[in-house]
Amino acid sequence: MRIPEDTIERIKQAADIVEVVGDFVSLKKRGSNYIACCPFHNEKSPSFNVNPARQIYKCFGCGKAGDSVRFVMDVENIGYGEALRFLAKKYGIEIEEQAPTPEDLLKQNERESLFIVLNFAKTYFQELLTKHEEGQSIGLSYFRERGFTTPTINAFELGYSLNVWDGLLQEAEKRGYNRDILEKAGLILNKEDDSGAKRKVFDRFRGRVMFPIHNVSGRVIAFGARILVNDKNQPKYLNSPETEAYHKSQVLYGIYQAKQTIRQEDVCYLTEGYTDVISLHQAGIKNVVASSGTSLTLEQIRLIARFTPNVTILYDGDAAGIKAALRGLDMVLEEGLNVSIVTFPDGEDPDSYVRRVGAEAFKTYIKTQASDFIRFKTETLLRDAGDNPFKRAEVIGEVVSSIVRIPDALQRQVFFRTTAQQLRVDEQTLISEGNRMIRKQQEQQTKDSQRQRDRASNGQQNGTANRASGTGGGSSGSLDDINALLAEAGINSSSDLGGPPDDFFADEPGVSQPAATSTSRSRRAERTTLSYQEEECIRLLINYGTRELEPGITLCQYVLSELDDINFQTSPYDLMLTLYREAFLHGDILTADDFLNKSDQPEAQQEAITLTTPRHEISDGWLKHEIIVPSEEDLEILADAAFGNVLRIKKTLAEEKMLEIRRGIIETSDPAESDRLMAEYMHFKRIDVEIAKLLGTVISG
Numbered sequence: 001m002r003i004p005e006d007t008i009e010r011i012k013q014a015a016d017i018v019e020v021v022g023d024f025v026s027l028k029k030r031g032s033n034y035i036a037c038c039p040f041h042n043e044k045s046p047s048f049n050v051n052p053a054r055q056i057y058k059c060f061g062c063g064k065a066g067d068s069v070r071f072v073m074d075v076e077n078i079g080y081g082e083a084l085r086f087l088a089k090k091y092g093i094e095i096e097e098q099a100p101t102p103e104d105l106l107k108q109n110e111r112e113s114l115f116i117v118l119n120f121a122k123t124y125f126q127e128l129l130t131k132h133e134e135g136q137s138i139g140l141s142y143f144r145e146r147g148f149t150t151p152t153i154n155a156f157e158l159g160y161s162l163n164v165w166d167g168l169l170q171e172a173e174k175r176g177y178n179r180d181i182l183e184k185a186g187l188i189l190n191k192e193d194d195s196g197a198k199r200k201v202f203d204r205f206r207g208r209v210m211f212p213i214h215n216v217s218g219r220v221i222a223f224g225a226r227i228l229v230n231d232k233n234q235p236k237y238l239n240s241p242e243t244e245a246y247h248k249s250q251v252l253y254g255i256y257q258a259k260q261t262i263r264q265e266d267v268c269y270l271t272e273g274y275t276d277v278i279s280l281h282q283a284g285i286k287n288v289v290a291s292s293g294t295s296l297t298l299e300q301i302r303l304i305a306r307f308t309p310n311v312t313i314l315y316d317g318d319a320a321g322i323k324a325a326l327r328g329l330d331m332v333l334e335e336g337l338n339v340s341i342v343t344f345p346d347g348e349d350p351d352s353y354v355r356r357v358g359a360e361a362f363k364t365y366i367k368t369q370a371s372d373f374i375r376f377k378t379e380t381l382l383r384d385a386g387d388n389p390f391k392r393a394e395v396i397g398e399v400v401s402s403i404v405r406i407p408d409a410l411q412r413q414v415f416f417r418t419t420a421q422q423l424r425v426d427e428q429t430l431i432s433e434g435n436r437m438i439r440k441q442q443e444q445q446t447k448d449s450q451r452q453r454d455r456a457s458n459g460q461q462n463g464t465a466n467r468a469s470g471t472g473g474g475s476s477g478s479l480d481d482i483n484a485l486l487a488e489a490g491i492n493s494s495s496d497l498g499g500p501p502d503d504f505f506a507d508e509p510g511v512s513q514p515a516a517t518s519t520s521r522s523r524r525a526e527r528t529t530l531s532y533q534e535e536e537c538i539r540l541l542i543n544y545g546t547r548e549l550e551p552g553i554t555l556c557q558y559v560l561s562e563l564d565d566i567n568f569q570t571s572p573y574d575l576m577l578t579l580y581r582e583a584f585l586h587g588d589i590l591t592a593d594d595f596l597n598k599s600d601q602p603e604a605q606q607e608a609i610t611l612t613t614p615r616h617e618i619s620d621g622w623l624k625h626e627i628i629v630p631s632e633e634d635l636e637i638l639a640d641a642a643f644g645n646v647l648r649i650k651k652t653l654a655e656e657k658m659l660e661i662r663r664g665i666i667e668t669s670d671p672a673e674s675d676r677l678m679a680e681y682m683h684f685k686r687i688d689v690e691i692a693k694l695l696g697t698v699i700s701g
Contacts, residue, residue, distance in 0.1 A: 003084055011084050014091040015068035017055045025217055025306045026263045033614075039075055040064045044336045044407055049613055056596060058613040063254050065609035067596065076217055082112060086217065110297055114185045114245040115219055117177050121187050122220045124171055124383075125159025125210040135160035139209045142228055146275060147355055152282045153259060156211070158663055161225065163207030186222065186240040205238065205245050211274045213246070213292075214256040214304070222246035224274055224292060239292070249297040251503040252289040252304070253277055259307055267310040269350075269366075270296070276314070283359035288350075301335050312340040312370055314621040316349035326377050331398070333405040339373035374402060374415050378422050396423060396433065404434045429606070530652045531570040536645050537563070538573045539611040541580055544632075545589050549639045556580065556589045559656050562646040564655070572603040602647040644695060658684045 018034060021027060026035040028051060038048040038059040047061040058065040063160075064074060072083040088095050123233050128135040129143075134502040138161030143153055161168065169188050173179070179201060182188045190201050208225035222240035254269075262268045269288040271277060280288045291300060304311055313331065315322050322343065332339050340381055342365075343354050354362045371379070378399050385391035403415045416434065420427035537559060545556035560581060568574040576595070583590045595608030632638055661681040668674050 003081060003095055007088075007093070008084060011091070012067070012069065013054075013089050014089045014093060016052070017050055017057060017068050017071070018052050020068040020087070020090075021050050021057055021071055022263075023259070024071075026179065026308060030420065037305065038062060038064065042102065042302060042335075051613055054592065054596065054612060056609045058157050058609050060615050063606075063610075065606050065613070072217075076215075076219075078112070087207070088283050110181070110184065111244045113181045114243060116567070117172065117181055117185045117187065118220045118245065120172065120177065120220070121168060121185070121223070122157055122159065122212045123208075124168060125161055125205075125212075125223075126157060127159075128162060129153075129158065129160040129210075132162065134161070134162055138207075138228060142209055145281070146351075147282070148278060149282060154279060155221070155281070156215075156254075156278055159210035159212070161203065161205040161208050161210055165202040165206065168203045168205075169201060184243060186243050192267060204240075208238065211253070213240070213251060213252065213253055214242065214512070216259060218256045221251065222248070222337070226274075234271055247299075248292065250299040251292075252300050253292045255303065257281060258287050258289050260290075262304075262307040266308050266310060268304050269307050270304070270311055270313045271350050273349070273351070276316075279351040279354050280362075283354045283362065285354070285359060285362065289506070295325070296332070296333055298335075303334050305335055307335060310338045310340075310364065311338065312342060314350045314366075315341065315343045323378065324669050326380065329373060329377075330402050330405045333559060334407065335371065336407050339342075340370040341373055341376040342369050342371075358633060366557070374399065374419060375422065377402060378419055382423075384602055392423075396425065396430070399423070400430055400433045401437060403430075404437050432654045522579070527569070530649070530656065533645060533649045533652055534568045534573040534577075535611070535651065536571050537568075538607070540642055540645060542590075542592050542595065542608055542636075543577075544638055544642075546591065547635070549635070549642065554586060554589060555638065558642060559646065560584055563649065568651065570603075572607050575601065576604050576607065645689050647695055651695070654687045655689070656685045 012677050018027065021034075021036070025039050025048070025095050027036050032051075032053065033051040034052070035046040036048045037043050037046045038061055040059060041062040041064075043061050048057065048059045050057045056065065056067055057071055066074070068087060069083050072078070072086050073080060076083070076086065078086070085095065087093075093639060120318055124291060128137065129139045148158070166188075169179070169182065172182055172187075179188065179190070183190055187204055188201060189204050190199055205225045206221060207229070208227050211226070213222040213224060214248045222243070222245070224240075227236055227238070239248070242248065251429050253274055257266070258277075258281070265287045267287060269280065271280070271284065271288060271290045272292075273290055274292070277288050277290045280286075289304070291629070295534065302312075304345040313329075315325070315643070344350065348356075350362075353365070357365070358675055359367075381395040381398055382392070385395050403412055403419065406415065412434070416430045417427055420430050423430075424537045460475040518581070539554055541559060545554065545559075547555050549555055549558055563577075570579050580590055583594075592608055592612045620681075632641060658681055661677050661684070665674055665677045665681070668677065
């Protein structure tokens with residue numbers, strides 16, 4: 001259903017970019033902006049920038065950029081309309097649109113349909129728990145026995161599934177949901193009977209208490225279910241299968257309920273089970289999540305890292321189970337997280353322990369018993385090794401292999417020192433072993449990289465050779481166009497310079513060395529010198545186009561007049577320059593907001609965000625100590641920047657034309673053609689030299 005334009009505008013006006021992004025990552029203030037580690041790619045140092053003044057975000061690592069709506073679309077992997085509805089719900093904005101029928105809803109894309117039926121199932125299970133006789137007597141009684149209060153049950157949206165074959169199926173079909181989407185959501189099963197003659201369709205979850213699993217934004221994506229009777233033919237716990245909406249390796253139970261407290265407390269407690277999370281949450285320890293009984297995955301680690309670098313793992317397993325789990329935790333260190341371990345007395349788990357001793361005693365226990373991962377691993381392995389020298393040597397290798405995974409060199413040094421004391425060995429011995437492991441890893445990475453380069457080189461050889469045979473980097477427009485533009489700048493381009501320069505026949509990649517030509521030109525195709533100058537031109541226009549360089553002459557007017565007949569070669573700068581020219585013809589000068597609102601031109605919109613988001617800011621300390629830093633806001637500096645940019649564009653065009661002519665001279669065997677090209681080359685050489693003088697360039701190639 002279509003959302004009215006005025007409602008869309010209200011949603012965008014209400015959605016604060018800092019609040020929206022802050023629901024998914026932990027932001028830190030830096031100057032006038034906020035920074036964080038990007039939620040869209042793996043990184044150790046924050047390159048994700050949020051600009052509250054312009055209400056945009058930009059990652060300088062992966063390039064993701066946009067406004068609040070685009071952020072929700074990207075982080076939730078949903079469409080534009082669904083992102084608007086998400087924000088409308090967050091900010092309490094009513095969307096006046098016709099109420100869709102179940103049939104209308106199911107016409108949406110499959111992933112959205114999954115969310116719809118999963119939300120229906122969640123509500124259905126909730127109502128059974130609190131309103132149905134069976135749900136009250138079995139499901140609700142179980143939760144009460146665990147000590148769960150009504151607010152806690154509501155916070156986690158707990159429910160109950162009837163002990164019947166098709167209770168949910170019948171209710172879903174009554175409301176218009178079809179079997180296909182119910183099956184894809186993992187809510188029903190479709191199997192042949194024993195004879196194979198006909199199929200049986202029935203609910204996946206029957207006679208169980210239900211634990212909805214939410215994603216970071218709070219949408220139900222799956223269910224965990226526990227049976228309450230002893231039945232050898234049924235598993236105690238049953239989980240939803242993998243679906244388009246649910247990938248268990250990427251999800252942590254309780255993350256939606258815990259994310260704000262994790263950010264505030266700057267630590268995440270990681271447990272194994274649903275009831276551990278719920279009991280601790282009810283006791284006031286809300287920064288807790290569970291891996292739902294699966295081994296910790298890289299995606300889950302990165303999910304935690306979005307909110308805090310500190311993780312405390314609460315183990316209730318036996319010694320053998322803990323030892324096995326330790327082997328999988330090295331990857332947590334690789335991600336730069338600070339890991340601590342806490343174990344509980346025999347027979348206790350976080351759920352039972354917090355209910356027995358209370359919240360305050362539990363917190364005290366965590367503080368006193370927490371041990372950093374390296375120390376804990378060393379102690380655990382040493383107990384098994386005893387006095388056996390061979391096993392103790394193995395322990396050293398195991399522990400050092402974990403230490404070298406830590407990306408921070410200073411932290412590695414500290415752990416080498418403390419571990420040497422713990423193992424009663426020389427610190428240098430551990431460092432030497434660590435260096436040996438690191439060298440071995442680097443050698444292997446070098447070999448792998450070389451193999452990849454060799455494969456890429458072999459695969460691209462034919463295509464690269466074809467590119468090398470082209471003329472390469474010609475100028476925009478004709479020779480007369482360039483001469484006319486240079487004449488406007490007061491440059492005489494018709495003088496004869498005499499003979500060729502001394503370096504004319506110097507080796508030049510692409511002329512005397514064909515193999516190098518292909519590589520050089522291939523790299524240049526990715527990003528040319530001219531493209532950087534075109535980018536700088538658009539940056540000046542988009543940030544300062546309306547500024548007057550002198551009375552009555554704006555920067556936009558100056559730039560467009562100087563580049564009157566030049567067309568940019570690089571996308572999206574060519575499009576953006578055209579839009580500036582079209583607007584100026586109608587008496588308008590485009591601003592950053594004009595591009596930021598251009599959802600119909602996503603490439604230009606993304607580039608505008610990049611060009612208006614500064615990667616670095618001047619430290620407050622400079623201002624504190626009265627250190628004056630020249631600013632582009634100063635009119636004189638801005639005028640020089642615009643003048644210099646126009647000249648560099650023209651100079652680069654002249655240099656590209658010179659390069660094209662040099663190739664022509666070397667390739668031709670006609671003396672007359674060679675003389676003509678030489679004269680043309682000297683013409684452009686004079687242009688290049690004159691512009692270099694204006695720019696203050698000492699050497700001009």
